[in-house]
Amino acid sequence: MEGNESLEEVRVELGENSYSIxxxxxxxxxxxxxxxxxxxxxxxxxxxxxxxxxxxxDITIRSLENAGFQVVMGIVPDGxxxxxxxxxxxxxxxxxAAGLDRKSAVLALGGGVxxxxxxxxxxxxxxxxxxxxxxxTLLAQVDSSVGGKVAVNHPKGKNIIGSFYQPKLVYxxxxxxxxxxxxxxRAGMAEVIKYGVIWDAGFFSYLEENLHKIKGMQNExxxxxxxxxxxxKAHVVEQDEKESGIRAILNYGHTxxxxxxxxxxxxxxxHGEAVAIGMVTANRLAQRIGLLSQADLDRIGLLIxxxxxxxxxxxxxxxxxxxxxxxxxxxxxxxxKYILPEKIGRVRITDAxxxxxxxxxx
Amino acid sequence: MEGNESLEEVRVELGENSYSIxxxxxxxxxxxxxxxxxxxxxxxxxxxxxxxxxxxxDITIRSLENAGFQVVMGIVPDGxxxxxxxxxxxxxxxxxAAGLDRKSAVLALGGGVxxxxxxxxxxxxxxxxxxxxxxxTLLAQVDSSVGGKVAVNHPKGKNIIGSFYQPKLVYxxxxxxxxxxxxxxRAGMAEVIKYGVIWDAGFFSYLEENLHKIKGMQNExxxxxxxxxxxxKAHVVEQDEKESGIRAILNYGHTxxxxxxxxxxxxxxxHGEAVAIGMVTANRLAQRIGLLSQADLDRIGLLIxxxxxxxxxxxxxxxxxxxxxxxxxxxxxxxxKYILPEKIGRVRITDAxxxxxxxxxx
Ligand SMILES: NC(=O)c1ccc[n+]([C@@H]2O[C@H](COP(=O)([O-])OP(=O)(O)OC[C@H]3O[C@@H](n4cnc5c(N)ncnc54)[C@H](O)[C@@H]3O)[C@@H](O)[C@H]2O)c1
Ligand SMILES: NC(=O)c1ccc[n+]([C@@H]2O[C@H](COP(=O)([O-])OP(=O)(O)OC[C@H]3O[C@@H](n4cnc5c(N)ncnc54)[C@H](O)[C@@H]3O)[C@@H](O)[C@H]2O)c1
Numbered sequence: 001m002e003g004n005e006s007l008e009e010v011r012v013e014l015g016e017n018s019y020s021i022x023x024x025x026x027x028x029x030x031x032x033x034x035x036x037x038x039x040x041x042x043x044x045x046x047x048x049x050x051x052x053x054x055x056x057x058d059i060t061i062r063s064l065e066n067a068g069f070q071v072v073m074g075i076v077p078d079g080x081x082x083x084x085x086x087x088x089x090x091x092x093x094x095x096x097a098a099g100l101d102r103k104s105a106v107l108a109l110g111g112g113v114x115x116x117x118x119x120x121x122x123x124x125x126x127x128x129x130x131x132x133x134x135x136x137t138l139l140a141q142v143d144s145s146v147g148g149k150v151a152v153n154h155p156k157g158k159n160i161i162g163s164f165y166q167p168k169l170v171y172x173x174x175x176x177x178x179x180x181x182x183x184x185x186r187a188g189m190a191e192v193i194k195y196g197v198i199w200d201a202g203f204f205s206y207l208e209e210n211l212h213k214i215k216g217m218q219n220e221x222x223x224x225x226x227x228x229x230x231x232x233k234a235h236v237v238e239q240d241e242k243e244s245g246i247r248a249i250l251n252y253g254h255t256x257x258x259x260x261x262x263x264x265x266x267x268x269x270x271h272g273e274a275v276a277i278g279m280v281t282a283n284r285l286a287q288r289i290g291l292l293s294q295a296d297l298d299r300i301g302l303l304i305x306x307x308x309x310x311x312x313x314x315x316x317x318x319x320x321x322x323x324x325x326x327x328x329x330x331x332x333x334x335x336x337k338y339i340l341p342e343k344i345g346r347v348r349i350t351d352a353x354x355x356x357x358x359x360x361x362x
Numbered sequence: 363m364e365g366n367e368s369l370e371e372v373r374v375e376l377g378e379n380s381y382s383i384x385x386x387x388x389x390x391x392x393x394x395x396x397x398x399x400x401x402x403x404x405x406x407x408x409x410x411x412x413x414x415x416x417x418x419x420d421i422t423i424r425s426l427e428n429a430g431f432q433v434v435m436g437i438v439p440d441g442x443x444x445x446x447x448x449x450x451x452x453x454x455x456x457x458x459a460a461g462l463d464r465k466s467a468v469l470a471l472g473g474g475v476x477x478x479x480x481x482x483x484x485x486x487x488x489x490x491x492x493x494x495x496x497x498x499t500l501l502a503q504v505d506s507s508v509g510g511k512v513a514v515n516h517p518k519g520k521n522i523i524g525s526f527y528q529p530k531l532v533y534x535x536x537x538x539x540x541x542x543x544x545x546x547x548r549a550g551m552a553e554v555i556k557y558g559v560i561w562d563a564g565f566f567s568y569l570e571e572n573l574h575k576i577k578g579m580q581n582e583x584x585x586x587x588x589x590x591x592x593x594x595k596a597h598v599v600e601q602d603e604k605e606s607g608i609r610a611i612l613n614y615g616h617t618x619x620x621x622x623x624x625x626x627x628x629x630x631x632x633h634g635e636a637v638a639i640g641m642v643t644a645n646r647l648a649q650r651i652g653l654l655s656q657a658d659l660d661r662i663g664l665l666i667x668x669x670x671x672x673x674x675x676x677x678x679x680x681x682x683x684x685x686x687x688x689x690x691x692x693x694x695x696x697x698x699k700y701i702l703p704e705k706i707g708r709v710r711i712t713d714a715x716x717x718x719x720x721x722x723x724x
Contacts, residue, residue, distance in 0.1 A: 096518050127524045162489045
């Protein structure tokens with residue numbers, strides 16, 4: 001591999017589904033060599049969109065071909081609405097026409113939309129072929145590329161069709177984040193802040209202290225926040241791969257966030273912005289029912305605001321919001337599970353919350 | 363449970379994916395009670411087709427409702443062409459509209475087509491919900507309902523889109539086999555004979571000696587052959603859930619069989635008939651290259667013929683057949699893996715076969 005001074009590795013230990021996350025600056029040209037280490041066949045379908053292809057398509061293809069792989073491109077239009085069964089079907093067609101077999105790999109080059117879609121195709125093409133994530137947004141590098149949740153949307157709801165399917169490798173080049181627009185970068189920061197709140201007070205302090213370096217896109221700082229985020233996510237997922245228990249803490253801010261996204265027709269906020277508002281809302285609920293101190297509530301709110309993320313969503317129909325929350329995939333037997341912080345670095349999962357308290361903080 | 367004198371249980375041990383196969387005569391009315399033992403929610407989507415619904419819909423629904431479940435019907439038309447992504451999408455819609463959540467079960471009531479389709483929906487709806495198999499054809503009871511292969515067809519090939527997803531329970535009432543037409547019953551017998559050849563010479567002899575009782579639909583004999591078949595399949599699957607090695611022996615007769623089905627446009631032979639011809643072809647290849655004795659070749663051929671299954675497919679374009687075989691999902695890096703018997707009760711997996719020998723036996 002060339003061009004990488006500091007190449008970091010995080011392991012995700014899931015028995016026979018274990019894999020590595022490689023993180024570094026300017027490492028994309030080393031991708032092909034890294035894939036040579038995996039037990040995969042010669043053919044690779046690279047799933048991406050025109051935006052990312054324009055920026056990183058050539059270097060990716062060159063790296064793969066130099067390592068002896070035969071590359072097939074699977075291009076889908078840019079946008080969340082293309083994380084669909086129709087796109088999956090187009091990719092199955094491409095894969096089949098190109099003669100991909102059970103050893104051929106599917107590689108996602110892009111953000112969370114591409115990762116989730118390509119992962120679903122990898123999970124279901126010929127009952128599952130090797131899958132590789134090359135995340136190019138901050139959100140994808142710190143969150144969606146790790147942990148094996150793959151999905152497409154259903155006309156009636158997000159991520160309704162999917163499965164748990166772990167990649168064989170996650171390969172994150174933080175250099176790709178430089179072309180990301182600021183709003184998308186900030187959206188990824190919402191998830192980074194989330195890890196501090198749910199798991200690691202020290203990391204939360206690090207973010208407070210180094211926010212200017214993060215905003216300045218300083219190499220080592222970016223590698224550090226991506227690495228620590230992946231470590232925390234790996235740690236949680238290792239304990240509960242299929243989300244039957246503790247993995248739910250990763251949804252801190254998301255129950256409210258998903259409802260906000262849905263109520264505003266996915267047109268006002270990007271995912272990370274809705275999560276930011278959701279975290280603030282969860283904090284207010286936690287504080288109201290006596291779980292979280294005012295001081296911690298303020299500290300989290302301040303970091304979110306300083307990052308440039310929204311902290312409230314203006315006028316919203318409270319009853320409609322509550323109804324949306326009941327539609328969430330995580331709702332079981334009619335009880336909503338809330339992920340509420342007790343202090344920075346620790347959350348609890350609870351369904352013992354009065355609707356009146358929820359309505360009061362909305 | 364009522365009406366069952368002899369209720370048998372076979373365990374499939376796959377760690378946290380373990381489950382039981384319940385086999386008995388006239389046990390359908392006990393289905394609801396059996397499901398009460400599982401950790402599933404109140405709602406169950408019963409996937410079936412009009413043929414099976416007409417015969418066993420009422421008793422199934424009554425049993426489930428009596429046990430306190432809320433039943434949603436997901437009906438798809440009868441036929442292999444409905445094992446499709448379009449059918450899956452219609453079932454997602456039904457499930458979503460009925461408010462099925464992650465604890466709700468999907469239950470397949472029917473043959474292998476319904477089982478594979480419902481299983482794919484269960485595997486992918488909300489990233490996987492509990493799945494129950496109630497197989498009503500012999501093929502489904504001895505083969506397709508066990509082992510977790512689920513799939514839908516792609517316009518270009520069978521079972522191209524799917525995954526490995528184990529059921530939580532298989533519940534096989536051999537009484538349902540009485541309404542099956544003879545041709546479908548015989549097709550299932552091809553798989554039963556397969557288990558004898560690949561694994562258990564004693565079972566093969568039992569089939570030879572008890573063929574008249576099987577044809578006479580004698581209760582205990584049917585329970586016995588379903589049970590032993592499930593035991594053998596369970597045993598193989600336990601060693602190799604995802605088919606990276608030994609599981610391939612279950613494809614004895616299938617490499618040739620699939621090609622015959624495809625070449626005749628799935629309109630001349632049903633699956634089991636094609637498998638029967640495929641087994642005979644594999645035997646001739648094995649005998650030709652010195653693996654199998656003429657005596658065993660004759661014995662297997664005789665049992666297949668006496669069962670009423672075809673042993674050859676008439677005129678066939680040999681080159682076209684070979685090309686089809688290269689299109690099989692199991693082909694990796696261009697080598698065909700043959701499953702060839704060495705004697706009754708033992709097979710080997712090999713790709714060391716000359717094309718000229720294959721052409722000679724076609
Ligand atoms: N699987 C999971 O665990 C998980 C977790 C969180 C979110 N998600 C999913 O992730 C999706 C959101 O992902 P996202 O925020 O990455 O959005 P995205 O994939 O839509 O990417 C955002 C935009 O950035 C562009 N882009 C990507 N990389 C770029 C780069 N390096 N430079 C310039 N532009 C670039 C994309 O083309 C797109 O227009 C949602 O569908 C969400 O459901 C999944
Ligand atoms: N998942 C696996 O491991 C696996 C293994 C083998 C085959 N398969 C799949 O199974 C399918 C074939 O299954 P099949 O042979 O059961 O065919 P099928 O499901 O089409 O059933 C055959 C016919 O019998 C009818 N039927 C079902 N039960 C009946 C009953 N009790 N009485 C009267 N009629 C009844 C059906 O409506 C259908 O018309 C294929 O799609 C094949 O790919 C899967």
